[in-house]
Amino acid sequence: MASDIExxxxxxxxxxxxxxxxxxxxxxxxxxxxVVSDFQKKGYGSS
Structure with a gap:
């Protein structure tokens, strides 16, 4: 993950x-x- 950030x-x-x-x-x-649990199943993780 550190390489992704860099x-x-x-x-x-x-x-x-x-x-x-x-x-x-x-x-x-x-x-x-x-996606934070309060926002899951609301389409935020879909394209």
């Missing part, structure tokens, strides 16, 4: 200044996706 592949999703989720991507491959 290579700017980490993204964060904010909603009204609240952290909703994070994800790591490299071109078309998503390697990690985390």
């Amino acid at each position: 290579n700017v592949f980490v993204r964060v999703l904010l909603l009204d200044d609240c952290l909703v989720g994070t994800g790591s991507c490299n071109e078309n491959h998503i390697s990690r996706l985390f």
Whole structure:
């Protein structure tokens, strides 16, 4: 994960200044996706 951060592949999703989720991507491959439990099943982790 540290290499993802160094290579700017980490993204964060904010909603009204609240952290909703994070994800790591490299071109078309998503390697990690985390959505805070209060926001799960609301479509935030889908494309």
